[in-house]
Amino acid sequence: MKQIPLALVPPPSGGFESLLQGPNAAAVQHLRSLVMPAAPIYLWGDSGTGKTRLLRALAAERQREGERIGWFDAQDPLPWTLDEGWSLVVVDGCEALDAERQQAAFALFVEAGSHGVQWAAAGRLPPIDLPLRDDLRTRLGWGHVFALQALAEGETRAALRREADRRGILLSDDVMDYLLTRFQRDLKHLMQLLDRLDEFALAEHRAITVPLLKKMLAEQA
The missing domain is CATH 3.40.50.300 (P-loop containing nucleotide triphosphate hydrolases)
Structure with a gap:
């Protein structure tokens, strides 16, 4: 409870x-x-x-x-x-x-x-x-x-962008493209991935980039 x-x-x-x-x-x-x-x-x-x-x-x-x-x-x-x-x-x-x-x-x-x-x-x-x-x-x-229905791709992008802005994260287009082309597109899993990426970037003291995302995935595999 x-x-x-x-x-x-x-x-x-x-x-x-x-x-x-x-x-x-x-x-x-x-x-x-x-x-x-x-x-x-x-x-x-x-x-x-x-x-x-x-x-x-x-x-x-x-x-x-x-x-x-x-x-x-x-x-x-x-x-x-x-x-x-x-x-x-x-x-x-x-x-x-x-x-x-x-x-x-x-x-x-x-x-x-x-x-x-x-x-x-x-x-x-x-x-x-x-x-x-x-x-x-x-x-x-x-x-x-x-x-309820899943968001279309454009709406999913907007939702991720809005959540990133709320957290004060700069989510570049190349990072967004990587997320949407290599992972499940449902918002639940993408938001969970964004949580992990935010925490990893803070721990690494680095901006969120595709190389950082790849490093996180390799270390957390």
Whole structure:
């Protein structure tokens, strides 16, 4: 279990201003304008479509208002317990919930509803196709459901550039070309690679270049 105020959710943790909406504008706008508590929210799509990033943006926005968040995913140890001081409960990776965590998620859903706590969740599959118990699958699907899509190449470039600018990193065109032609183009993996590259450049006291990227990959292989 992760409580957002304790900074246990990994970066990037910027709000909606750090996101490129692309084909997911409807989901972004819904979350940005959300007046809580509202109907439950479920985001689904392939890896790299931005599900977790959108949930982090929602959590970051609520934190800015001084609210407290409960965050759970399929790998978190039990028990999962609702804190009545939370304004939002997030469950990520719903497709990977085992039987015990399905029970825990269902109990959280019911308890959150009874205490006026907003519910948001995400998974790789639409609710109807989730390999979950019927009562949990039904509840995940009865609120606002958004199917997310991967960004096009131009949008992926813009998202990487925006994140690099946010970090104060100069990401040259040749580095960008190298990233997009030699690695998976989904944003999740590219952002993770940017995290590693940022840390490596700081440790090496060097600017980010293609030779530095190659050195990092060779040393971390």
